[in-house]
Amino acid sequence: DAGVIQSPRHEVTEMGQEVTLRCKPISGHDYLFWYRQTMMRGLELLIYFNNNVPIDDSGMPEDRFSAKMPNASFSTLKIQPSEPRDSAVYFCASRDLTLTQYFGPGTRLTVL
Amino acid sequence: AQSVTQPDIHITVSEGASLELRCNYSYGATPYLFWYVQSPGQGLQLLLKYFSGDTLVQGIKGFEAEFKRSQSSFNLRKPSVHWSDAAEYFCAVGPTNAGKSTFGDGTTLTVKP
Numbered sequence: 001d002a003g004v005i006q007s008p009r010h011e012v013t014e015m016g017q018e019v020t021l022r023c024k025p026i027s028g029h030d031y032l033f034w035y036r037q038t039m040m041r042g043l044e045l046l047i048y049f050n051n052n053v054p055i056d057d058s059g060m061p062e063d064r065f066s067a068k069m070p071n072a073s074f075s076t077l078k079i080q081p082s083e084p085r086d087s088a089v090y091f092c093a094s095r096d097l098t099l100t101q102y103f104g105p106g107t108r109l110t111v112l
Numbered sequence: 113a114q115s116v117t118q119p120d121i122h123i124t125v126s127e128g129a130s131l132e133l134r135c136n137y138s139y140g141a142t143p144y145l146f147w148y149v150q151s152p153g154q155g156l157q158l159l160l161k162y163f164s165g166d167t168l169v170q171g172i173k174g175f176e177a178e179f180k181r182s183q184s185s186f187n188l189r190k191p192s193v194h195w196s197d198a199a200e201y202f203c204a205v206g207p208t209n210a211g212k213s214t215f216g217d218g219t220t221l222t223v224k225p
Contacts, residue, residue, distance in 0.1 A: 004155075031211055042217050043202065050211055091155055099144055099163075099207060103155030 004104035006092050012110045018080040021107045024073055025094030033101065034067055034077050035091040043091075049075065082111045114139045116205050118216035125193050126224045133188040133219050135203030145186040146204040146213070147177055156202060162186065173197070198223045 005024040013019055025032050033048040047057040052069045060067070064083070069075040079086055089108050093101040115138040125131050137143055144163050148156040160171025167179040177188045186203060200220050206213030 043215050045212070045215075048211065055211055093155070098161075099213075100146070100158050100161065101148075101156070101213070103148075103157070105155050 004092055004094055004102050006090075006104035006107050008107060009105065010108050010110075012112065013082055014112050015083055016081045017111075018078065019082045019086075019109060019111075021077040021090050021092075021109070023075045023077070023092030023104060025075070025092070026096070026102055027073065029094035029096050029102070031095035031101075032069060032075050033093045033095070034075070035093065036088045037091060037106070038088045046077070079109075082109075084111045087111050114143075114205050114208060114214045116203050116214050116216035118201075118203055118219050120219045121217070122220045122222070124222040124224060127195050128192050131188075131190045131193045131197070131221070133201050133203075133221070135186045135188065135216060136184050137186060137203070137205045138184065139205050143186075143205050144207070144213075145177075145179060147171065147175070147186075147188050148202045148204060148215075149173075150200045150202065150218075152199070159188070159201075193221075193223055195223045195225065197221060 007022045030051050034046040036044045046059045047067045049069045067077045087110050089106045091103050091106045093103040095101045117136045119134050146161045147159040149159050150156045159175050160169050162169050162179045170176050175190050179186050200218045202218045203216040204213050
């Protein structure tokens with residue numbers, strides 16, 4: 001298996017623009033997590049899905065953030081409009097039945 | 113509620129020296145405990161995990177961890193550190209019935225030559 005795939009790996013955008021981050025989990029995993037990592041705040045859980053259904057989005061910072069999982073093999077995290085304080089590394093992770101989370105390589109987002 | 117505390121933000125050890133990273137947890141039942149490692153520019157990778165049974169668990173890259181229920185601890189150890197072990201290490205507990213795990217704030221390991 002190729003592991004969790006995230007795209008793009010790097011994104012530079014200007015304030016006010018829409019940003020869409022993409023994630024392909026490992027096949028057969030039933031949970032998918034979106035995290036954000038910054039120096040100031042560390043690793044934060046934003047939202048997670050079970051069998052494509054959002055379970056807990058209490059970590060989503062504002063209404064500007066939204067996430068979808070239309071099927072078992074794809075999820076998106078959208079920021080609209082983006083702000084400089086959204087600059088961070090965003091990780092997607094999927095989890096197998098042994099409760100191990102497998103993290104993608106992350107998307108480094110820079111909002112100018 | 114579940115929580116994880118990693119008391120050491122940053123640890124520096126010399127190459128070849130032993131290492132112990134501390135992790136304390138709070139959890140309502142028998143915990144599921146994990147250690148993950150994050151190398152620069154990469155995502156987190158599982159080092160080892162504890163669910164039940166033998167309280168000393170072995171992981172990848174020569175790491176081990178010991179579960180001590182009386183101390184609510186799950187400390188990570190390695191007898192001899194290599195320069196390639198320089199990374200950030202995260203302890204995690206969970207998941208709850210709702211499926212959520214909790215990660216500690218991480219400990220950054222620097223290895224001196």
